[in-house]
Amino acid sequence: MATDRLQQDVSTAIVSDSSEALSGCFESTDWSIFSDPSLDATADVTSAYIAFCADTVLETKSCTVYPNTKPWSGDRDEVKAVQRQLTKQIREDKRRFATKLENNFREGNSRQYWQDVQTITSYKPKKVPLKTTDEAKLAGELNTFYARFDQRNFSEEQRKVMEEVLSRPSTPIIITTDEVRSTFKKVKARSAAGPDNITGRRLRECGDSLAPVYRELFQRSLDEHSIPAIWKSSILVPVPKKPNPLTLNDYRPVAHTSIPFKCAEKLVLRRLRLETEDHQDPLQFAYTRNRSTEDAILTLVHNVSAHLEKPSSYARC
Structure with missing residues (x-):
């Protein structure tokens, strides 16, 4: 190190x-x-x-990185300790992911369940x-x-x-x-x-x-x-x-x-x-500092919801 x-x-x-x-x-x-x-x-x-x-x-320098290139070279005991810690963490994450997969299946969350299955099988659309x-x-x-x-x-x-x-x-x-x-x-x-x-x-x-x-x-x-x-x-x-x-x-x-x-x-x-x-118009969001699309959506939803609370009212978007 x-x-x-x-x-x-x-x-x-x-x-x-x-x-x-x-x-x-x-x-x-x-x-x-x-x-x-x-x-x-x-x-x-x-x-x-x-x-x-x-x-x-x-000065420009080009280097080639191969799949078997070691991430670092240092103390062997420290490398082994890090590898053991990594293996333990991977085992714990696999157990946690399996529990999540079972819960999605029991709760009927099919969309998330199939996404997890695709993650396990390394499926990627062509x-x-x-x-x-x-x-x-x-x-x-x-x-x-x-x-x-x-x-x-x-x-x-x-x-x-x-x-x-x-x-x-x-x-x-x-x-x-x-x-x-x-x-x-x-x-x-x-x-x-x-x-x-x-x-x-x-x-x-x-x-x-x-x-x-x-x-x-x-x-x-x-x-x-x-x-x-x-x-x-x-x-x-x-x-x-x-x-x-x-x-x-x-x-x-x-x-x-x-x-x-x-x-x-x-x-x-x-x-x-x-x-x-x-x-500027106070409701302008485009090209304005510290304002985004999310702010425009939240403002619209708030105004529509506040208007619909009045009796015999409607909103058309």
């Missing part, structure tokens, strides 16, 4: 050194050379340079993948299926809305470096990267170095009323909704968007809430 702790400390030190080296690389960079009249070009070059530095500085002989063709079909709502061109409507918004007097939004740094520190380390190939761990560990860079990009995006294309793009991952996907609609599109732009959205949303919270 002492050896395992030592190996863990060593691996933590290696990760820390790599992060410090990457942060030092960013701090010694002259970011002004990436500035371009086009915001799209500036965002693309900045993202590509960050990904290049990460690939160059950080998964039938979507039949296709060409993966590229399937990807194209999914892309067309997901983009079926984007056929109409809204450029004219967007132009009118932009003209109306710009004609109104407003206070410019100013983003500070401390706000960006604080938001980067709260990013989940395991967040999947978007099209800019910037992971959550990379953004969190190097937030102090990258905060001034992205602060300039965020501020410029707000001042120019424009969003770079790389921030509006996303990587769609089709996830099956059920075990046996048969049609394209059986796949749920999960979008991986740019993590830095998600942080920019949080910074703007924080200011929008201050302006809109006093005007």
